[in-house]
Amino acid sequence: MAKTFTFELVSPERLLLSEEVEQVVIPGTEGEMTVMAEHAPVMTGIKPGVITVVRAGSEREQFVVFGGFADITPDGCRLLAESATRVKELDRADLARRIEEVRAEVQGARDHETRTKAEEFLGQLTTLEGALLPA
Template sequence: MAEAFKFELVSPERLLVSEDVESVVIPGTEGEMTVMANHAPVMSTIKPGVVTVNPVSGSPERYVVFGGFADILPSGCTLLAESAVPVKDIDKADIARRIQEAREDLADAKDHASRTKAEEFLQQLTTLEGAILPA
């Protein structure tokens, strides 16, 4: 059994998770990462994706996050999400709305940097949609 550490998932609306876990898989902007106890200190930005929480007792829990930051320390991990919801509660209409807004942002982009950022966000959202929603 892996050593436990404290994990918290916080969105502006509420605290979704605050418990001892064995590991957490986070969709970092530089790539997916697995956090375990005694992890080296890291601060990372988070892209839209799925966070998988492996609690000490019970089965894995999955949450959709829409960006944010992860603060990882040897003693724990805090993920501050721009928005987060359990995968089981995900709303297909909400994903579709976010994708439409991202398309509008892309169409309204005034310069190359804005266009590139909007394209990346739209791609992340469409990938997320395909990963969590049935066809």
């Protein structure tokens, strides 16, 4: 049996998950990473994407996150998300609304840095939309 660690997924609205898990795959800003028990300490930014939680017995659950950061230690991982929901509860209209809001930010950007960040976020959201909600 694989070792477990405590994983917490927290959004501003609520604590979505707090339990012992075998592994968590997170969409880090530097790339996807798998967290397991006794992981080296690290903090990483989180980009919009899917988190996959693997419980004992290989039971899986997926969550969609819209940015945030993760604090990883040898005995746990706490992910503070800007917004998060279970994949099975994802609302297509909400995702489309978020994409339109970011498109408006791109159009209204007053400087290059703001525009570049908004364009990057828009790209991440549209990639997420394509992966989760095929037409």
